[in-house]
Amino acid sequence: MKKWMFFLMVIGTLSACQQEVDKTKLEIKFPEEMPKELGKLKDLLSESKQNQQKLEELILNLEELVGEKDTTVAKKTSVTAVKSMKKDFKSFAEVQAAVRSEKSIMASSETGGRLVQMTWEEGQYIKKGDLVARLDLEAVDKQVAELEKRLELATTVYQRQKRLWEQNIGSEIQYLQAKNNMESLQKSIDAVKYQKTKAEVYSPASGVIDRVMINQGEMSGPGSPILMILNTNTIKVVAGVPEKYLKNVKRGDMVKINFPSIEEERTARVSLIGRTVNAANRTFEVEVVLSNPGGILKPNLLAMMMINDEIIKGAVMVPEELIRQDLSGNDYVFVVDETAEGQKAKKMIIKTSATSEGFAVVEEGLQGEELIIAKGGRGLSEGQLVEVEIIESEAKDNNG
Secondary structure, three states, X not given: OOOOOOEEEEEEEEOOXXXXXXXXXXXXXXXXXXXXXXXXXXXXXXXXXXXXXXXXXXXXXXXXXXXXXXXXXOOOEEEEEEEOEEEEEEEEEEEEEEEEEEEEEEEEOOOXXXXXXXXXXXXXXXXXXXXXXXXXXXXXXXXHHHHHHHHHHHHHHHHHHHHHHHOOOOOHHHHXXXXXXXXXXXXXXXXXXXXXXXXXXXXXXXXXXXXXXXXXXXXXXXXXXXXXXXXXXXXXXXXXXXXHHHHHOOOOOEEEEEEHHHOEEEEEEEEEEOOOOOOOOOEEEEEEEXXXXXXXXXXXXXXXXXXXXXXXXXXXXXXXXXXXXXXXXXXXXXXXXXXXXXXXXXXXXXXXXEEEOOEEEEEEOOOOOOEEEOOOOOOOOOOOEEEEEEOOOOOOXXXX
């Protein structure tokens, strides 16, 4: 039986710099008979496999070179694409706001006296129950001493009137007056001594000292505030919103609040809307209450409140950065068009309206769910073949 086999010898050199084939010669030899020795068979098999690998590499390089030089072959441009979206669009108006303490509390003395100890300063944090100040109540001590002297006399008079009354001497009214006078002085002494217990003033709440009302060495009257304490565990952000947005803001609406200096953003509900419009600047107040763990949000800190001023239901939206403009001034985007020949770039003239946070609303030109060409779109022409990789939009979600 005649056995056959082809033997390929590839003689080819490829220029590594210019990627061109200098010379290619293929020889096919069919040996008349197969070697009988095992060693020669193995050598022939190994040599054939090596030549096969060289031939495959040569074919790949030739295909690449032909593709570069043959202008009749259509080339694909690699691009990335994102989907246009169809959802509710929200635009926001930015309004300047400021942080305020939710409530302020006064640390006051219940009695009058000179402050002999008060070392607190504005801006310090004070805890509930901390000693605020100590008052000098020397006048109270003198008042107690005077009342005790009068009580001694009143007690002596009462005891004598009592003995006389028991002996049916004197009038009953004299006895009752003496008794009443003594008991009245006893109650006065108790009341004055109770004032003595108010010599030390303690903080009624925890917070930041916003203002020192009375300094050490100064006199404090009964009920006079010594310190103003701001409770910063909960704060409120207050914005003066132009009256044209009055119909757009309602209690309970969600708003975004940005604090530029600390690079922090919060989302919360509107807790209060002012009842009046400021006649001077035509604004009304909008308040948002926020928790403030750690006290990072300081009173008077600058904030920016984002008020939702427009909603478009079911809007077609595309990232603004993908919108281009032609020589005629028309806005357009390139979309991926599925054709029988493959995916092609298609120019779509669009008309946009509102924009917010990196998105634009497309009123005409797109229906939604189109693939918008993103990276690689520069220099594309109508009908050009593209190779598409779908990616997520890099623009911020308009709806937060």
